[in-house]
Amino acid sequence: MLKKYLFLVLTSLLINHSFAQTAKHTFAVGKNEFLLDGKPFQIISGEMHYARVPRPYWRDRFKKAKAMGLNAICTYMFWNAHEPVEGQYNFSETLDVAEFCKEAAEEGLWVIIRPGPYTCAEWDLGGLPAWLLKKKNVVMRSSDPNYMPQTLTYLRKAVEQIKGSLITNGGNVLMVQVENEYGVYAGDKVYLNGIKNTLLDAGVDVPLFHCDWAGKNYFDKAHIDGVMPSINFGGDAQKNFSIFEKYAPDAPRFNSEFWTGWFDYWGGKHEVHTVKEKLDDFKWMIDNGVSVNLYMFHGGTSNGFFAGANGGNNYYTPYTTSYDYDALLNENGEPTDKYFAFRKVILDKFPDLDLPELPVPIKKIEIPEIQLKAYASLEDNLPEAKLFDTPQNMEALDQTSGLILYAHEFSGVLKGTLLIKRVMDRATIYLDGKKIGTLDRRLNQSALPFTAGKGKHRLEILVEHQARVNFGNAIDQERKGITEGVYINGKELKSWQHYTLPLTNIDQFKASAIKEGYPHLYTAAFDVSEVGDTYIDTRNLDKGLLWVNGRLIGRYWFIGPQQTLYVPGCWLNQGKNEIKVLEMGTPKKLSLTGIKHQIWSTEVDSSLMHSRAGQRIQLVNKQKVKSGLLENKEGWQEVKLSALVSGRYICLESTAAYEDSPFTSIAELRITDAKGADIPREDYTIVYADSEEFGEENGLASLLMDNQPTTFWHTQYSKEKPGQPHQVVIDLGKSSSVSGFRYLPRIKNSAGRVKGYNLYVSKTPFMIK
Numbered sequence: 029m030l031k032k033y034l035f036l037v038l039t040s041l042l043i044n045h046s047f048a049q050t051a052k053h054t055f056a057v058g059k060n061e062f063l064l065d066g067k068p069f070q071i072i073s074g075e076m077h078y079a080r081v082p083r084p085y086w087r088d089r090f091k092k093a094k095a096m097g098l099n100a101i102c103t104y105m106f107w108n109a110h111e112p113v114e115g116q117y118n119f120s121e122t123l124d125v126a127e128f129c130k131e132a133a134e135e136g137l138w139v140i141i142r143p144g145p146y147t148c149a150e151w152d153l154g155g156l157p158a159w160l161l162k163k164k165n166v167v168m169r170s171s172d173p174n175y176m177p178q179t180l181t182y183l184r185k186a187v188e189q190i191k192g193s194l195i196t197n198g199g200n201v202l203m204v205q206v207e208n209e210y211g212v213y214a215g216d217k218v219y220l221n222g223i224k225n226t227l228l229d230a231g232v233d234v235p236l237f238h239c240d241w242a243g244k245n246y247f248d249k250a251h252i253d254g255v256m257p258s259i260n261f262g263g264d265a266q267k268n269f270s271i272f273e274k275y276a277p278d279a280p281r282f283n284s285e286f287w288t289g290w291f292d293y294w295g296g297k298h299e300v301h302t303v304k305e306k307l308d309d310f311k312w313m314i315d316n317g318v319s320v321n322l323y324m325f326h327g328g329t330s331n332g333f334f335a336g337a338n339g340g341n342n343y344y345t346p347y348t349t350s351y352d353y354d355a356l357l358n359e360n361g362e363p364t365d366k367y368f369a370f371r372k373v374i375l376d377k378f379p380d381l382d383l384p385e386l387p388v389p390i391k392k393i394e395i396p397e398i399q400l401k402a403y404a405s406l407e408d409n410l411p412e413a414k415l416f417d418t419p420q421n422m423e424a425l426d427q428t429s430g431l432i433l434y435a436h437e438f439s440g441v442l443k444g445t446l447l448i449k450r451v452m453d454r455a456t457i458y459l460d461g462k463k464i465g466t467l468d469r470r471l472n473q474s475a476l477p478f479t480a481g482k483g484k485h486r487l488e489i490l491v492e493h494q495a496r497v498n499f500g501n502a503i504d505q506e507r508k509g510i511t512e513g514v515y516i517n518g519k520e521l522k523s524w525q526h527y528t529l530p531l532t533n534i535d536q537f538k539a540s541a542i543k544e545g546y547p548h549l550y551t552a553a554f555d556v557s558e559v560g561d562t563y564i565d566t567r568n569l570d571k572g573l574l575w576v577n578g579r580l581i582g583r584y585w586f587i588g589p590q591q592t593l594y595v596p597g598c599w600l601n602q603g604k605n606e607i608k609v610l611e612m613g614t615p616k617k618l619s620l621t622g623i624k625h626q627i628w629s630t631e632v633d634s635s636l637m638h639s640r641a642g643q644r645i646q647l648v649n650k651q652k653v654k655s656g657l658l659e660n661k662e663g664w665q666e667v668k669l670s671a672l673v674s675g676r677y678i679c680l681e682s683t684a685a686y687e688d689s690p691f692t693s694i695a696e697l698r699i700t701d702a703k704g705a706d707i708p709r710e711d712y713t714i715v716y717a718d719s720e721e722f723g724e725e726n727g728l729a730s731l732l733m734d735n736q737p738t739t740f741w742h743t744q745y746s747k748e749k750p751g752q753p754h755q756v757v758i759d760l761g762k763s764s765s766v767s768g769f770r771y772l773p774r775i776k777n778s779a780g781r782v783k784g785y786n787l788y789v790s791k792t793p794f795m796i797k
């Protein structure tokens with residue numbers, strides 16, 4: 029028996045280089061290769077964030093990683109989950125990173141840790157704590173004294189947790205990442221060196237690495253001595269590494285994130301990325317000894333208020349609670365086709381691998397119809413108010429998430445336009461107890477008509493934190509609530525009562541009657557005879573939050589694409605259970621059921637589109653500043669005007685596409701200023717696109733400014749196929765000197781690649797009829 033055990037340990041060590049707790053190992057970065065115990069080692073890792081997977085299920089997911097042929101797990105540590113209040117740390121339950129490493133070790137897996145401080149990851153504020161935003165001029169991800177000291181304090185705490193798990197201390201942690209895709213963001217080396225030195229000083233003596241997109245420009249901004257570079261991408265592995273090798277000729281080839289799918293935003297179409305789309309690149313890497321981390325192997329769920337967003341000043345796409353990601357394991361941890369296809373690639377390369385069987389599937393259950401009972405109105409459960417002259421944002425009041433209600437009392441007639449500058453993120457407005465409208469940041473709304481007659485009035489504005497942007501330069505400005513005042517006919521309203529509603533006390537709500545138009549808390553009790561995983565079907569509801577047995581599962585919203593909330597069996601009780609729902613809209617029916625799978629709606633929120641049937645742009649009499657041909661190749665292309673032109677509205681018209689395609693697709697588009705630098709995409713608004721595919725594909729025109737090379741604007745193809753020319757119009761936010769544009773064609777697929785173009789620049793909006 030013992031002999032057999034030893035044999036197994038040995039073979040697995042030799043063939044799969046998996047972690048065995050019996051011996052002490054070494055790990056190093058050699059020339060063009062990783063060295064495990066002095067021998068070349070190919071990392072085949074899967075990303076899974078402990079904060080997104082219920083702790084009792086970590087082991088099940090690890091076993092599935094192992095059964096697929098992975099030898100490592102990579103995770104982020106989310107600072108804002110670990111330090112929700114400055115100086116108060118939480119490393120327990122689902123946040124117990126040391127236990128996560130230990131269980132991975134017991135399952136024979138190495139671990140790679142990415143402690144942040146910034147993570148991106150479609151997580152609220154990219155993992156940065158919202159309390160940093162209390163400082164008015166804080167510059168995140170920099171050496172700013174309002175940011176950096178807190179960062180380093182957190183990192184020391186983080187290292188205390190993982191130190192014992194480092195391979196140098198007999199554990200299974202191979203490497204630790206410094207920051208995240210920093211070259212895509214900025215170039216502050218004082219900050220990066222501060223992180224590095226703090227990690228070293230706190231006792232991290234395993235190799236450090238940084239991940240970025242392939243490109244010397246990114247590398248130059250993010251690289252510091254002693255930190256190994258790596259690259260992230262979602263396709264074109266070979267091309268990406270040929271770029272990488274030029275500036276990092278000695279580094280091992282490590283694809284630190286291979287995007288296996290993509291994330292979903294509210295109102296969008298569920299992201300599906302087929303095996304066919306992903307397999308060749310994965311196979312090329314495995315066959316060529318390239319190390320890879322599958323982002324995501326298992327996405328899981330962004331429970332609570334933790335889902336993030338993309339956005340800027342004039343556009344905003346908050347992400348769903350589900351982080352299914354179309355990954356190898358689905359949201360409830362079941363292997364998908366992609367899992368088996370990728371497994372085969374590994375097995376074909378390493379035929380001697382003796383992979384374990386998949387664990388016994390976790391039980392799934394259905395829950396028959398549960399009736400929701402009206403319990404309490406939010407209006408009757410307000411905390412004590414705090415009075416300020418002008419509206420304060422949530423962070424200023426030490427609030428991270430949830431809702432905030434502002435109330436202003438006045439008397440006499442007031443008529444005109446009510447303007448809330450920068451609604452963060454969704455406001456419901458009430459006058460004298462009656463709902464008069466909502467303003468949604470997603471839809472760029474900020475004003476509505478307002479009429480108050482004679483007498484005394486109470487204006488209330490209830491603002492919801494929908495998600496903080498986690499990507500790009502907007503993060504410094506992601507304060508929630510009312511951030512820049514409320515105006516009627518241009519005059520600012522002063523004197524506001526503030527009611528903070530972080531919703532952490534939902535169990536203490538006092539029963540009261542329904543108040544029409546206000547959020548209402550509903551409750552339901554239900555029995556479960558045998559616990560199992562379930563998806564609570566919220567299709568009868570409108571928009572709100574859902575708790576099960578006191579735990580905030582997350583947000584639901586009828587606009588989809590997700591229509592159910594995953595509730596793991598390990599959070600249910602055998603016997604009695606309780607659901608609470610804070611409904612902010614109008615439910616169709618007061619009942620829920622539990623079903624066995626996620627439902628992705630096929631409808632999309634058409635109000636997110638920039639194209640309307642029959643709408644056409646008027647380009648006669650407009651200044652055509654350049655016409656020409658774009659090249660038939662991958663990668664960025666830059667077009668320079670012969671002279672600067674000033675204007676605020678830019679129309680790029682594609683007049684022809686390669687292969688005579690009727691379609692136009694563009695992955696990214698930037699307008700450049702007098703110095704040739706990008707005018708910040710955070711200030712753009714897409715005001716028009718003549719056509720957008722938003723059925724078969726997420727082809728919204730806003731995807732050409734989301735800074736994600738893998739997403740793109742695509743004109744319609746599934747129902748209608750309008751032909752060339754196609755136009756997109758960008759409002760730059762203010763009049764600017766334009767020197768040209770930069771364009772990134774869709775990656776890996778040449779359909780709709782622009783050939784001929786016209787560029788128009790205008791001081792006034794284009795006429796669109």
Ligand code: GLA
Pocket residue numbers: 147148149150208209260285287290291
């Ligand atoms: C980048 C980030 C990740 C994640 C992915 C997209 O690669 O590093 O945190 O946001 O994009 O899912």
Ligand code: CA
Pocket residue numbers: 695696731732733734735736737738739740
């Ligand atoms: Ca894009």
